[in-house]
Amino acid sequence: MNRSTKGYIAKKKPGTSLYENLHQEALELLQKLSGATWTDYNEHDPGVTLLENIAYAMTEVAYKIALPIEDILHSSKGAALASGDNGLFEAADILTTSPVTFEDYRKLWIDEIPNIKNVWIYPVDSYEKELANIKGLLHVYVEKYEYHANRKNEQRENEEIKQQMRSLYQANRNLCEDLYAIEVYKPLSLVMDFHITLSDLVEGEEVLASIIHKINDYLAPEVTYRSLGQMQEQGHAVNTIFNGPSLNNGFIEDVSLKDPKNYINIPEIIKLISRIRGVVNISDFSLSFLDPVAKKQHVIRESLRIPKNMTARVLFPKTNEQLVFENSGVVFYPDLVQTKKQLSFIQALDASKFKAASHADNTIDIPTGSALDIEEYFPIRKQLPELYGVGDHGISQGASPLRQAQVQQLKAYLLPFDQLLVNFLAQLNKLYTLYDVRTEDKQTYFTNTLPDVAELTELLMPQTTDMELEELERYWSVVTHELMRYFDRHASSRLHAIADQLLARYSEVFQGYALEKINKASYLGLIPEETYKNQILKSKRQLVAEYGTLSYQRAKSFDYTAIKTALGDQEQRCLAGVFKKIAIATGIESLEIKSFTKTVMDAGIHLHAPTEELALKISEITIDTPLGQVEIDEVSVQFTHVELQRELREGMHFVGGDEGVLSTVLKEGINVENYSIQPHPHKEGAYLVLHRSRVGAYHVVHIATSKEAAVSAVHQAVAYLLELNKRSEGFWIVEHLWLLPDFKAETFGFCIDFSKIVASFDLVLNQYKKMNFATRDEQISKLLHGIQEGTVQFEGLKREGGYACLVLDEGGEELAISENVYPSVPALEEAIGGLARVLKSTTVETVEELTTCYVYYGDEKVDETFFSFTMSWVLPAWPVRFQNDNFRKVFEHTVYESLPIHIVSEFHWLTFERLQAFEELYFQWSDLFQLQSEDPSVIEARNFYAFELIKMLQMFA
Incomplete structure (x- = not known):
């Protein structure tokens, strides 16, 4: 209780309530507008009574507006929010990323693969023996928990670990990086000798177990996991905690990822042992190992540099003969069976610090909220005194017709107020819908049916009609929705503003205006402007909806080892990571990994050179064109109409003369004005469809059985070519690093x-x-x-x-x-x-x-700088947007903004013939690449196609 109130509730100060403020403001407004005609503003005045009730109704609306946002969104959706709804993601979905740094990869491998204790990564060009030539190659060293005594079992497990690491790496690989080699550390097995004096408070077996555990932790420290609570207790911010890959067992601090131990220092180990509870004196201590060259036991009494690619660890003793404990002058040797039990217990307790953090406890959920009836509304008329006759009891049946008419007038007067407030609550309850990025809804203004339609039938019923209550409710719902649709004419602009606001949460700006102008210029204004805006809105919404995944994969590259699977599997065929983001941000609707030349060939568009020998010639035709009458001495007919109804693919043949014919047809074929329909000069009832090419020449592209069929064929052709333009958009990515031969080959x-x-x-x-x-x-x-x-x-x-x-x-x-x-x-x-x-x-x-x-x-050579942090973007030049120089600038600028600054991108916009040659080489190389065969003939063929690709990319540059 607040002591300043002295045990009672303080009286509300004047002017501190919303109702009072609304009432006072409305009165002042009334006085300004009608002061000369309305002189009584006291509470008994009916006008003031109405004002009071309207102000009160508005306070209810204001109260609902001020509800917690999680309650409003829960009520609006009708269920609890899930990660991604309205662009709101859980921290684990939006703050984490696929591995970017070496520490990220270390954490992922340690977390995912059994028996990996620690991992160290070095860039290949950081070694003293290596020249700084190819960038992006990683040399990885692995330390295990347990090593097998059996050589074959050890070798088999090492290969399994390497393969798991490669697979996990490929699924999370950074752009223009690759694994050079993975090496598993070999164990340097150490044996202890000591003479230690203990106090009466401890047992020798417990001390020996602690010694083994602490020395091994000193030589090869365990990577420690933390729970979310522990990380927050240590003062880490949420952004820092979730920065990095999503792990299964909690969080790993960077400080826990220690460098490998290079030296064994006996004095340090003795200090470590001396701090163990119960150790009084260490009169002798040494470690020894078997020298693999001399085949003799080598004793370490001061220090030893650990050989490269080895990890030191103390073995559990096979005998206790050299492990001497002393207590009160009594010498004894520890029981190794009891020691092993004690060691297992210590290791179990210590392991609880590592992988005991539950995944469910390491997330920050979106607040659930409560389901409320936000749209519930109590009409203003029912709040008025009974005397007014507009409430539930109505007016007496004996009232005069004038009085009854006045009651109806008052109901009609209050109806717009009630409908407005009902609409406002409907709008509030549609907040989730407005911000729903997974919908295609284009509505921004919403309405709802009045709760008291049954009591307003005389006001709402159209004249000369007699409706049942359900019909009347439907009728009034249609009326209000149509009215709302009329006022919702600028819905597109509002939805774009909402999408922009959602993107701004992630510091993203969608270049909608530039793309709209480019689309308009590319399609020659043939597509309605609203269609462009809807397409751009769809892209904005998609970018927000998938931002959790796109953000996580923002540094992730393409998995070349899975390209064949991706091309054959519908679910895996979609672009991912930064490539998908770039496609969405530039308005590319087709997000599939596919052959673009095959898309065109499967489309059935027939392209012919004008010099081609054709079956039919028609001479001396005069045709009407938008430029007037043109006499044509000879027109090549590319298609003879045999069947009355043919598919568009078989019935429309276009003509062109250079290697850019596809670009010409896709741009000029979408313009209806480039078509002309003329009667067939030699066949009664038939019509010719002619198409004008860029140089102004007309060619017969179709023969129809009627004028209506000819018109229909033109419109089908235009629609089909528009769709083909969209399906032809996309790109291939070639990371030059992947065209390298095997590092072990003498090349x-x-x-x-x-x-x-x-x-x-x-x-x-x-x-x-x-x-x-x-x-x-x-x-x-x-x-x-x-x-x-x-x-x-x-x-x-x-x-x-x-x-x-x-x-x-x-x-x-x-x-x-x-x-x-x-x-x-x-x-x-x-x-x-x-x-x-x-x-x-x-x-x-x-x-x-x-x-x-x-x-x-072979005998040809390539400068290694070609392979360092460089990638090529190969794109079809024929889609109409891709022909636009401004679009190309926007696309390239988007790539530069999206990729890390150290990555060099080269862009190649290719004609159909060039891209067809590229794809043929690319698929031949990728098929051989995925075989991972050691067959010399396969390796030779793979290198051959890799070099052909290199030559082709260098030629394009």
């Missing part, structure tokens, strides 16, 4: 061009022989370090026509050979001397900049 090389330092010094060094990726980078590293340290050697190698300069390391290994061939030994020696002089004044960084890495496809 990699390099080149150092010293003429870039001194133009007059023409010397180019190439790799001595083609190598695999890792070996090639090692050779470059040796060469660069050898140049820096002056340890490289130069020799002459006899070649046909002369001598080449061979570069070797200090051990005599061939590193590189000159591309130049010198005619004599003196000429070679002069070149070697020149190289030595150049290198003296050149830093290794400069030589590295001169180094170009190549990928070889």
Whole structure:
């Protein structure tokens, strides 16, 4: 209780209630408007009474407006909100993302795949031995919980883990990135020896179990999971908590993802043991392991650098002979059976910190709200005093006709007020519908039937009619809905504003105005403007409706390993992630992964060159055109109408002369004004349909049996071509990285061009022989370090026509050979001397900049920069919107805005013939790519088609 009230409810201050404010404002307005004719504003005045009741009714409306939004939306929908309704998503759906950073991938792999304890990821170009050439390749190292003693079982499990990691990676892969290699750490098994003094408060078995557990946690820390509550208790914001991939077992903090241990430090481990409860003194402690080379046990007494790609762990002791405990001068050895039980208990308790967080407890649900009858309304007339005669009791039957008429007049006067308030409540109750992004409804104003229609029949019943109550209610509902539809003429603008407001929640701006102008210009104004707006509204709503998925997958790339499945499976055929978002944002309605040339060929559009030999010629025809009469000496008839009724696909043949004929037909064929219908000169009752091409020539494209059939054929053709334009829109994406051959294959090389330092010094060094990726980078590293340290050697190698300069390391290994061939030994020696002089004044960084890495496809080579963070967008050039230069700019700008800044995009707008050649190569490559076969013939064929694709993309550029 508020002490300032001194135990009683404080009296409401004047002017603090909505009713009082409405009443006072209305009175002031009445005084201004009718002060000269209406002098009595006291409470007994009927006008003031009406005003009071209207103000009171409005307070009820205001009360419902002020209800919690979750109650209004629940009532409006008729059920609790689900994630995504009205663009409102659960935190787990809208704040999470598919993996973006290395930490994200580590969390996903640890969470999803059994027996993975930790994962470390390094970009390939970060190693000292590797040159910064191909970007986006990841080298992954895996640490397991348990290792098998049996070699075959261990190898089998490792391969299973690698395959699971690859599959999970492909399903969540970032753009222009790929796995270079996955390596599973091997265990470095350690054995303990110690002499430890204990207090009387503990048992040796419990202490030994704690020692094993703590040392192993020190050597390879466990990744800890947190629940949502724990993360919030630690002060993490919700945005931070849900940032990253959606996990099954809770949340993993980045600080929990520790780097791998490089050293075993015995003094640190002794300090760790000394803090265990009951440990009094450690007189001796050591760790030992079996040296695989010397086949001897190696004792670690101070420290040891852990060998690369290995993880150290203490084994459970096989014997207790070297595990000495002492208490009060008594020496004893721990019981290993009891120790194992204690260790299992400790591990079980510790594991509860890791994967015990329930998924249901780690979400923030949308508030449920309560179902309320928002549209319930009590008419104003029923609130008036009985004396007015408009309430439920009405007026006495003995009242005069004038009095009865006055009552009806008052009811009629109050009817618009009641209907307006009923409409307002209907509008409030349709709030969910207004913001529903999964509907195609175009209505923004709503109405409802009065609750007291049965008592207003004399006012609502049309003259000269006699309706039952149900008919009257339906009639009045139609009247109010039609009236509302009349006032709802600007519904489209309001719905666009709502969609824009929903998009603004996610800082998204849809380029609707630009697309509307582009559509209008592309389709020559042939499509009604409202149709454009509806299409754009549909795209806006779709973007909001799918924003949870699109946001989660915003960095996710296309899964090339599933393209064949996607093309064959209707459910998986849709674009995903950023590609789907780009398609929606640019108004592309067809979101399927498909062959665009096949779409055209399946459409049945017949295209002919004018020089083609045809079966029928018609001479000396004069036709009427929009430009007047035109005499045509000869018209080629591309189709002879044999059957009276034919499908449009078989009955309309278009003509063109260049490789852009499809673009011409799809643009000019949608314009009715480009068609002319003329009587057949040699066949009575038949009509010719002629189509005018861009150059002004007319060609017969159809023969109809009547003028009506000809007109119908034209309209069908236009509608069909409009639909084909939409179905032809889309794009292919080629991430250049995926065209690389296997990294283990000997297909990699390099080149150092010293003429870039001194133009007059023409010397180019190439790799001595083609190598695999890792070996090639090692050779470059040796060469660069050898140049820096002056340890490289130069020799002459006899070649046909002369001598080449061979570069070797200090051990005599061939590193590189000159591309130049010198005619004599003196000429070679002069070149070697020149190289030595150049290198003296050149830093290794400069030589590295001169180094170009190549990928070889047979004898052909490709600069590796082609594969680094670069992708090609291949698009059909024939849809009318895609022919528009402004649309191309908008599309490319949308791509730049949607992709990470480090990704380079190249755009290729191809004619039908070029895209057909591209798709043929693409499908041949992808079919071989998905086989993942080790067959040399399959690998050779895959590399062949990959190189053909590379050449084609380079030609398009």
